[in-house]
Amino acid sequence: MAKLNVSDLNKILRNVTARWEAAEPAAEYHLGYSPGPDDHSLEERESLAQANHRRFMAAVAAAAPSYPSSVDWRHFPGQAPLPAGNYVTPVRDQKTCGSCVAFGTLAAFESAIRIHARNPNQAVDLSEADLFYCYAEVQGRRCSGPNGGWWPDAALAVCQNPGVVDDPCFPYTPGDQQCNKCHDWQNRLTKISRWHKITNTADMKQWLATKGPLITGFAVYDDFFNYKSGIYHHISGALAGGHCVCCVGYDDVRRCWICKNSWWTNWGESGFFNIEYGQVGIDATMWALEL
16 A cells, blocks of 8 residues: 555545545555456456446447446335345455455345345344355465465455355454364355356446346455545556455446445445546445355
């Protein structure tokens, strides 16, 4: 995480009429998305996202889409059989570990549980510690260093089999550690039935409109750490690495995806951010899961 001068950055943002504002980071933020063996590189994801967006805009110009112009699972208006409410669980904090894939994956998993239960108030808190320290680390992944980070395919395979325990069974603390689940962990597993990748922008929006949040990854540049509000698009700074988050909606009027981060609520818009379509690989591929 390279620190940028916030005053200088905001001047640049004003000069180019950027769609977002910068602030001094409240902490040192960590990443953790490392493209897997079947993933495109971060650079390839950026090119694919731009190409996807161009194809999508051409398709929209030819025919109106069948899904709504905006979706936000934090403010679901209610549509049978789902009541109105917030189907997104609270923002978490990965702190000083590159464990974002566990957080982004379980954020979508938790929302799926609420949606499946048709209850926006369903209490659910799955264990990122279980997912990362009991499985990613067995695969040789670490909080930092040359083997830092993980990828959604591997995390989703664990969510499918054997499943993930609840957070009280293995509470999250940052830093490489031994797997230390509660004694009855085998009776506290929650599983998904299936998962798949989505590589078409229209299909991403259709899923968000009808099924629920998605998992995604993108290239993080230094200026993203300074995001305060608005609709992010890369302006300044070098590539810092890859990051995984949960996409909870989109807005065609503002031309952005709405995402839940794992850097606590004092970052961005209370822990959430908006990111412009086609930017930094955000919509090259997204991952969908089903209970």
